[in-house]
Amino acid sequence: MEEKVMIERFTRSQRVQHFLLLISFIILIITGLALKFHDSWLGKLVITLEGGVIARGIFHRFAAVLLIFVAIYHFFYIIFTRYAHEEFLLMLPKFKDFKDAFQNVAFTLGLSSEHPKIDKYAPQEKFQYWAVVAGSFLMIITGLVLWYQTQAMLVLPKWVIDITRVMHSYQGVIIAVVILLWHLYIVHLNPKRFPMSRIWIDGKVSLEELKVEHPLEYERKYQDIADEKN
Amino acid sequence: MKKIRIIISLCFFLISLPVHGLTQELPSNQECRHCHSNPNLKKVLPDGKVISEYVDFDLFYKSVHKKQACVYCHIDATNFPCKNLQKVNCQRCHYKGNLAGAPDLIKYKEYGESVHGRATALGDVKAPMCQDCHGSHYIFDKADTLSRTNKEHIPQTCGACHLNIYDIYRISVHGEALRKKHILAAPSCADCHGEHNIKEHTDPKSKVFLTQVSVTCAKCHANMELIKKYDIPVEPVETYRESFHGVAIKFGAKTVANCSSCHEVHAIFKSDDPRSSIYVDNIPKTCGKCHPGASENFAKGKIHINPAKKEAGIIYYVSQFFKYLTLSVMFALIIYIILDLRKKIKVRRTGEE
Numbered sequence: 148m149e150e151k152v153m154i155e156r157f158t159r160s161q162r163v164q165h166f167l168l169l170i171s172f173i174i175l176i177i178t179g180l181a182l183k184f185h186d187s188w189l190g191k192l193v194i195t196l197e198g199g200v201i202a203r204g205i206f207h208r209f210a211a212v213l214l215i216f217v218a219i220y221h222f223f224y225i226i227f228t229r230y231a232h233e234e235f236l237l238m239l240p241k242f243k244d245f246k247d248a249f250q251n252v253a254f255t256l257g258l259s260s261e262h263p264k265i266d267k268y269a270p271q272e273k274f275q276y277w278a279v280v281a282g283s284f285l286m287i288i289t290g291l292v293l294w295y296q297t298q299a300m301l302v303l304p305k306w307v308i309d310i311t312r313v314m315h316s317y318q319g320v321i322i323a324v325v326i327l328l329w330h331l332y333i334v335h336l337n338p339k340r341f342p343m344s345r346i347w348i349d350g351k352v353s354l355e356e357l358k359v360e361h362p363l364e365y366e367r368k369y370q371d372i373a374d375e376k377n
Numbered sequence: 378m379k380k381i382r383i384i385i386s387l388c389f390f391l392i393s394l395p396v397h398g399l400t401q402e403l404p405s406n407q408e409c410r411h412c413h414s415n416p417n418l419k420k421v422l423p424d425g426k427v428i429s430e431y432v433d434f435d436l437f438y439k440s441v442h443k444k445q446a447c448v449y450c451h452i453d454a455t456n457f458p459c460k461n462l463q464k465v466n467c468q469r470c471h472y473k474g475n476l477a478g479a480p481d482l483i484k485y486k487e488y489g490e491s492v493h494g495r496a497t498a499l500g501d502v503k504a505p506m507c508q509d510c511h512g513s514h515y516i517f518d519k520a521d522t523l524s525r526t527n528k529e530h531i532p533q534t535c536g537a538c539h540l541n542i543y544d545i546y547r548i549s550v551h552g553e554a555l556r557k558k559h560i561l562a563a564p565s566c567a568d569c570h571g572e573h574n575i576k577e578h579t580d581p582k583s584k585v586f587l588t589q590v591s592v593t594c595a596k597c598h599a600n601m602e603l604i605k606k607y608d609i610p611v612e613p614v615e616t617y618r619e620s621f622h623g624v625a626i627k628f629g630a631k632t633v634a635n636c637s638s639c640h641e642v643h644a645i646f647k648s649d650d651p652r653s654s655i656y657v658d659n660i661p662k663t664c665g666k667c668h669p670g671a672s673e674n675f676a677k678g679k680i681h682i683n684p685a686k687k688e689a690g691i692i693y694y695v696s697q698f699f700k701y702l703t704l705s706v707m708f709a710l711i712i713y714i715i716l717d718l719r720k721k722i723k724v725r726r727t728g729e730e
Contacts, residue, residue, distance in 0.1 A: 182624065185624050185627070185628075194628055195628075199628050199629055199630065200624060200625045200628040200629075200630050201625070201630050201632075254720070255716050255717055255720045256716065256720075257720065257723070296668075297668040297669070297670050297671055297672075298670070300671070300672055300674040300675055301670075301672045301674065302674070303674060304674045304677030304678055305674060305675055305676070305677050305678030305679075305680075306677065306678030306679070306690070306691065306692065307678075308678075309678060309682055309684070309689075309692045310691065310692055310695050313684050313692055313695050313696045313699065314695065314699065317696070317699030317700070317702070317703055318699070320703050321699075321702065321703050321706055324703065324706055324707050324710065325706065325710070328707065328710035328711065328713075328714065329710050329713070332710075332714055332717075337717075337721075338718070338721055338722075338725075339721065
């Protein structure tokens with residue numbers, strides 16, 4: 148039996164960052180949605196399980212601090228490490244992404260028989276990354292305004308705080324929806340990966356999978372390995 | 378003949394012995410009236426306090442006890458001059474199953490557990506007993522405007538002891554409505570604090586305990602009939618319940634604002650009244666009670682807003698935008714999943730073939 152050649156797609160630092168982000172997101176979403184849907188039985192149950200509204204708030208803020216920490220760490224990670232710098236450049240949206248995304252839609256609808264040729268990050272992956280960046284940024288800003296509202300209101304009138312609250316609340320729902328329906332579908336429920344892809348634990352993909360899903364990266368980096376093997 | 382007379386009179390004497398001989402003849406109301414209809418009849422208490430002992434019999438004969446004799450209540454008023462009479466015990470007649478036909482309202486238990494009842498039981502002579510609130514000689518049905526427990530009179534009745542509070546209440550929006558406009562739907566003391574079951578505000582069973590305030594206020598401020606009749610703003614209750622304060626209170630938090638934290642307890646005024654705690658200039662101070670350093674920006678914007686209603690202005694539009702954005706994101710992702718699954722199944726099938 149031929150052994151699969153495994154390639155490290157995500158480094159340990161990236162995996163740890165993802166894990167911390169995951170922890171903070173789960174806590175934030177559970178505690179946040181419980182407050183938003185406090186009238187439903189589920190909301191009531193969750194708030195009770197969390198130990199009341201005050202404890203809920205403490206959990207939420209604890210997770211928020213974790214999220215802020217991950218965000219700052221990620222920022223410095225990109226600035227100060229060569230690897231992350233390169234990754235960041237790969238992650239930047241390019242014109243090709245729009246073409247690829249368009250073709251992807253066409254492929255999914257059955258209008259085109261060809262899959263777009265993808266480098267390390269596919270357009271939907273880039274979109275999700277930037278959605279997380281933008282979403283986290285907005286949630287952190289609005290969250291801090293609400294957390295320090297007395298101080299914020301030295302500058303901002305009350306109606307801005309009210310808008311902030313509405314935004315924070317709905318953005319949280321949108322982020323939860325995107326993660327549940329999109330991200331978790333891709334990595335868990337997708338028939339190809341069910342029950343889950345192990346990549347978030349070991350960071351590895353097989354060379355074959357890489358060849359199919361990220362052909363440009365494959366050609367760029369691993370063509371020689373594959374040649375050797377053959 | 379003389380013998381027969383003696384025997385007959387002896388018989389009469391023996392028959393009437395239980396009535397006349399052992400007990401003295403009780404004084405009739407008429408007898409009491411001899412002295413007590415004198416408006417100048419006074420008594421000096423050991424502490425030097427002078428109290429009137431005058432009884433307005435004309436008024437008494439209009440009261441619910443008009444058919445009762447003085448001595449039915451003043452049971453120790455058997456000798457003339459009646460001195461050092463004990464306080465009347467209403468429970469002599471007003472108990473369950475009494476034969477006198479006195480209405481039994483079984484309020485003693487409630488009263489006994491109330492702040493007044495417990496103080497009385499502990500020997501506080503200032504704490505009110507039945508007659509302090511209901512009156513002594515002039516008790517009327519509470520629908521009667523002469524009654525001390527008539528809605529319009531309750532503030533004065535409670536104010537007899539709670540003078541400082543009465544002073545504030547009478548000029549508040551509720552006090553003015555009841556006193557000046559005679560709006561009987563406006564709350565007197567009892568509507569918020571209860572009647573016989575009044576508890577300290579620190580007692581969780583109290584109607585004005587910090588978690589109960591919004592429930593108590595909502596009895597009127599969320600009552601559709603009253604709202605329509607008196608044009609009371611309805612949004613406050615709903616929006617409070619949806620606000621962080623309201624949610625936190627609902628789940629038992631004790632450090633968040635209830636209605637009276639902002640609107641005051643007794644000194645409640647309309648928002649356009651400069652005396653009001655929620656008058657625009659007073660808002661920073663009011664919010665600052667819990668949010669130290671609250672600026673005048675706290676007053677810039679409505680407090681009770683419902684983002685789902687157009688009156689909320691820009692907040693409504695932002696809210697609507699996000700609502701439809703959320704729905705469309707959800708819709709798009711569901712479509713995406715369906716299409717993606719369909720494609721994957723197709724690819725797998727053709728791959729297998």
